[in-house]
Amino acid sequence: MQNNQLCYLTIIEAAAALRKNDVSPVDLTEATLKRIQAIDSNLHAFITVTADLALQQARQAEQELSAGKDRGPLHGIPIALKDLYMTKGIRTTCHSAVLENWVPDYDATTVTKLKEAGAILLGKLGMHEFAFGGPSVDAPFPAVRNPWNTEHVTGGSSSGCGAALAAGLCFGALGSDTGGSIRTPSAHCGVVGIKPTYGRVSRYGIIPLSWSLDHAGPMARCIEDCALLLQAIAGFDAKDPASAMVAVPDFLCGLKDGIANLRIGVPRAAWFDENLGVDEETETVFNQALEVLKSLGATIIDIDGRPFSLARKANQTILVCEAYAYHEKTLQETPMKFGSSVRRRMLEGAFLSAADYLTAQRARSMLNERIRANFSQVDIFAAPSAPRPPEAFSTMDPNEQNLRPSFTNPFNLTGLPAISVPCGFTQGNLPVGLQIAAKPFEESTVLRVAHSYEQATNWHDQRPVLE
Amino acid sequence: MAKEITIEELRTMARRAGLPLPDDELLRLLPGVKRAQSQAASLRELFTNAAEPATIFTTFKIDLK
Numbered sequence: 100m101q102n103n104q105l106c107y108l109t110i111i112e113a114a115a116a117l118r119k120n121d122v123s124p125v126d127l128t129e130a131t132l133k134r135i136q137a138i139d140s141n142l143h144a145f146i147t148v149t150a151d152l153a154l155q156q157a158r159q160a161e162q163e164l165s166a167g168k169d170r171g172p173l174h175g176i177p178i179a180l181k182d183l184y185m186t187k188g189i190r191t192t193c194h195s196a197v198l199e200n201w202v203p204d205y206d207a208t209t210v211t212k213l214k215e216a217g218a219i220l221l222g223k224l225g226m227h228e229f230a231f232g233g234p235s236v237d238a239p240f241p242a243v244r245n246p247w248n249t250e251h252v253t254g255g256s257s258s259g260c261g262a263a264l265a266a267g268l269c270f271g272a273l274g275s276d277t278g279g280s281i282r283t284p285s286a287h288c289g290v291v292g293i294k295p296t297y298g299r300v301s302r303y304g305i306i307p308l309s310w311s312l313d314h315a316g317p318m319a320r321c322i323e324d325c326a327l328l329l330q331a332i333a334g335f336d337a338k339d340p341a342s343a344m345v346a347v348p349d350f351l352c353g354l355k356d357g358i359a360n361l362r363i364g365v366p367r368a369a370w371f372d373e374n375l376g377v378d379e380e381t382e383t384v385f386n387q388a389l390e391v392l393k394s395l396g397a398t399i400i401d402i403d404g405r406p407f408s409l410a411r412k413a414n415q416t417i418l419v420c421e422a423y424a425y426h427e428k429t430l431q432e433t434p435m436k437f438g439s440s441v442r443r444r445m446l447e448g449a450f451l452s453a454a455d456y457l458t459a460q461r462a463r464s465m466l467n468e469r470i471r472a473n474f475s476q477v478d479i480f481a482a483p484s485a486p487r488p489p490e491a492f493s494t495m496d497p498n499e500q501n502l503r504p505s506f507t508n509p510f511n512l513t514g515l516p517a518i519s520v521p522c523g524f525t526q527g528n529l530p531v532g533l534q535i536a537a538k539p540f541e542e543s544t545v546l547r548v549a550h551s552y553e554q555a556t557n558w559h560d561q562r563p564v565l566e
Numbered sequence: 567m568a569k570e571i572t573i574e575e576l577r578t579m580a581r582r583a584g585l586p587l588p589d590d591e592l593l594r595l596l597p598g599v600k601r602a603q604s605q606a607a608s609l610r611e612l613f614t615n616a617a618e619p620a621t622i623f624t625t626f627k628i629d630l631k
Contacts, residue, residue: 311621409612412605419602431584434591443595447602449583450576455606460619462609467620501601 105130106267107562110324113270114172117164124164124175127270128157128219131177135221135268138565141249143241144262146182147190148222153177156219163217172327174217179269181257182223183230184210185304189220193306195228196239196436197429207304208339209273209315209332216331221269224259230280230308231256231422232440233497242492245288246563247529251489254287256280260318261288266565271319271328275305277312278414279485279507282519285318286484286532289521289561291325291549292318294507296540297514298343300329301336309421310341311460312414312511321559322520322550326350329542345540353543358551359396364477365389370404371482373504378487384523384531385483391555392481392548400477406469407482410509413466416451416459417512423448440497467513474538479548482506484519484532506534516542520549521558530558568607570600 105127108116116122132150139145160175180186183193185203192198206214213220225243228235234242234252243258245251246266253261257274261284264272274281276294285292293316300315307313317328330350336342371377377385389399422445423430426437430449434442473480486503490496510517515536522533533552537544553559571579573589576596580587587595 409609412609416602416606416609431586434585434587439594443598446585446587446595447598449585450571450579450599451602451606455603457619458606458609460621461617462612463620465613465617 102130102133103267106134107320108270109321110172110176110270110319110327113176117175124157124160124219125154127175128153128177128221131221131268138266139268142244142246142262142266143225144243144259144266144268145179145222146192146194146225146240146259149189149220153219153221160217160219170215170217173213173331175219176270177219177221178213178271178273179221179224179260179263180210180272181226181260181274183226183275183306184273185306186210186220186223189223191223191306192240193229194226194235194238194240195438197433199239205304208301208336210304212332224263224272226258227256228438228441229306229426230275230277232438232444233495234258234492235438235440237438245489246565247289248527250491250493251529252287252492252495254283254485254489257284257292257318260292261285261290264288264290264318264320265563267562271317271324273328273332274316274318276314276316276511277308277418278511279505281316281318282484282507282517282532282534285519287489287530289530289558290318290320291322291518291520291559292316293325293329293518293542293545294510294516295329295333295542296343296516298341298345299516299540299542300332301339301342303336303338307425309418311421312418314511322546322553323351323354325518326354326546343540348543350543350546354547354550356547357396358392358548361397361479361548362477363389363392363397363399364402364473364480365399366402366404366407366480366482368401368404370408370504373408374502377483377504380525381483381485381487381531384525385533388522388533388552389481391552395551395555402473402477406466407509408504409462410466410470410512411505413459413462414505414508414512416455417463419444419448420451420456420459421448463512470509470513478537479544480536482534484534488525488527488529488531510536515539516545518545518549520553521561522552522556523558524561571596571603
């Protein structure tokens with residue numbers, strides 16, 4: 100098998116190959132490290148590559164597997180982490196000069212779980228600084244570039260996760276999502292990413308952006324891989340005050356059950372046309388995806404988009420207040436250590452009042468009720484993952500995100516599980532994502548619908564030309 | 567609705583908040599602050615007095631040990 104074919108195996112395929120002794124964990128790790136070295140200088144997906152550790156973990160996995168000690172499907176699989184997951188003894192920068200050389204002394208709960216599952220850590224991935232603002236053009240590390248066209252952004256804030264997966268530089272990744280930071284780069288890079296229900300995955304050991312909106316979740320190249328990763332990291336954690344004591348189902352079981360009679364709510368009216376509205380090409384691709392879902396037995400039902408549209412205002416108000424509160428001391432003492440984009444967004448929180456914050460939290464209660472009320476008539480929601488294709492760096496307008504609908508914010512505000520799955524390309528060959536959201540703790544439904552769609556199309560098999 | 571914040575008010579508020587921001591930075595910050603304040607104000611029209619904030623306080627923490 101050629102090096103690039105090895106690097107583009109899914110986790111499921113790689114796990115099967117490992118157990119048939121067709122490849123070894125060391126083969127997978129060496130192939131991926133070689134590819135990182137060969138092409139990441141054009142993408143900047145990685146901030147830190149932990150080559151020695153990865154090879155050491157790979158040799159250990161190889162010994163364990165050959166001795167019959169099988170830790171499960173992630174055993175021997177090379178993965179990478181957004182650089183806000185705390186990793187004991189490994190620099191964790193948040194893509195910022197503020198933490199440029201910071202080395203945590205403990206692991207995030209999710210990192211511990213991945214280690215226990217036998218995954219191999221390739222390194223830490225680039226992101227939007229502190230998971231906020233836009234691509235970090237004045238941070239100490241370069242902005243991540245989109246493998247489909249390096250003149251374009253990846254979307255964020257889990258930028259490196261999206262780029263690394265699309266470029267075959269890792270087999271799975273963990274991102275985080277406060278307003279769309281898993282789903283947007285997944286859509287823009289043509290990969291899969293799920294934001295689980297708030298409380299499903301521990302946030303312990305992940306540098307916060309906004310305590311009440313932050314979600315941790317996996318990204319991968321296909322739905323099954325995403326389900327496997329979610330299985331490994333989900334579950335109650337007493338160290339996270341928001342962690343939910345809810346049983347974790349088998350996320351792979353039922354994946355192939357189909358979507359006959361599924362009712363899909365599309366909140367188009369008063370949302371898709373907000374301000375500049377959704378980009379025309381994106382909406383066309385989204386409508387084609389709905390037709391595929393219909394052909395699989397689902398029914399499309401138009402629902403009121405107003406509460407979804409209003410969610411952005413509450414989400415952004417809560418986010419800037421909480422982000423400012425967390426970073427206040429550093430913003431007072433060394434504000435210029437932050438990049439300009441993230442600094443200005445966070446500082447907005449300094450000029451909002453306690454009443455503003457609580458008003459947003461009250462609006463959140465109301466919008467949550469109104470959005471969830473739709474579940475009396477539909478089973479899931481569908482929308483584009485992003486309102487437009489990834490912008491070019493040269494024409495990027497930081498204010499444009501406020502002029503288009505945010506399709507991701509409502510599901511952070513409500514905590515509902517939501518996924519992005521590849522659903523096509525623009526004429527300029529840039530990926531578009533389909534977003535599916537469901538009731539609380541129904542990640543299995545989200546994964547099943549996305550898997551049905553994925554298997555009926557071949558978008559997830561497309562690869563960017565990089566060599 | 568309160569009137570829009572001015573650069574002078576922003577300067578005073580920044581000083582009170584202990585933020586050492588030069589005037590050019592305050593000028594760049596002003597449009598975002600105006601947008602954030604107007605956005606927050608518009609949320610007040612959405613609910614009745616009965617609405618409680620979506621924050622949870624519990625008097626105890628579950629100890630599984």
